[in-house]
Amino acid sequence: MDRTVVAYVIYLVVSIALTVWVARTLSRNGRVFLADVLRGNEKLADAVNHLLVVGFYLVNLGFVALYLSGDGTIEDTRGVFEALSTKLGVVLLVLGVMHLANVYVLNRIRRRGALEQEQVPPVAPQDWVQA
Numbered sequence: 001m002d003r004t005v006v007a008y009v010i011y012l013v014v015s016i017a018l019t020v021w022v023a024r025t026l027s028r029n030g031r032v033f034l035a036d037v038l039r040g041n042e043k044l045a046d047a048v049n050h051l052l053v054v055g056f057y058l059v060n061l062g063f064v065a066l067y068l069s070g071d072g073t074i075e076d077t078r079g080v081f082e083a084l085s086t087k088l089g090v091v092l093l094v095l096g097v098m099h100l101a102n103v104y105v106l107n108r109i110r111r112r113g114a115l116e117q118e119q120v121p122p123v124a125p126q127d128w129v130q131a
Contacts, residue, residue, distance in 0.1 A: 003074040007083045014084075015064040015091045019057065022095050026102070027053045037110040056098060063094055 027049055034045040067087060074080055 003076070003080050007074055007080045008068060010080075011068065011084055011087050012064070014088055016061065018088075018091065018095065019060045019064065022099065023053050023056050023060075026056070026099060030102075030106075033106060033110075037106050052102060056102075059098060060091075060095060064091060067091065 030052070031045060031049050034049050035042055038045050038048065067090060074083055
């Protein structure tokens, strides 16, 4: 079998496995965070979590597929390792950026909710104060 094909197969297997592992980890551990962001609405947290996971899969697997095309024919074993390290490194960076972007957006939503909650007085006003 051609070394280029071997590199493609290894790249696809490792990239897809990493994407699935990261998505499951984020889904499992992010559910609690989403429930907090959405103020305990478990049903909504589950729905948002599922939508985020689907989007995560689509973006990352789409990137993996687009990044599959090679720069040329791989001549030796060293070339296989170099091609795989470059491609897998970029995939890992994209996975990390996607994760950080999700956490950033959800944290912004959580902070906004906390600020809105602080602005509401704990009891309704009883009377007006003369200025």
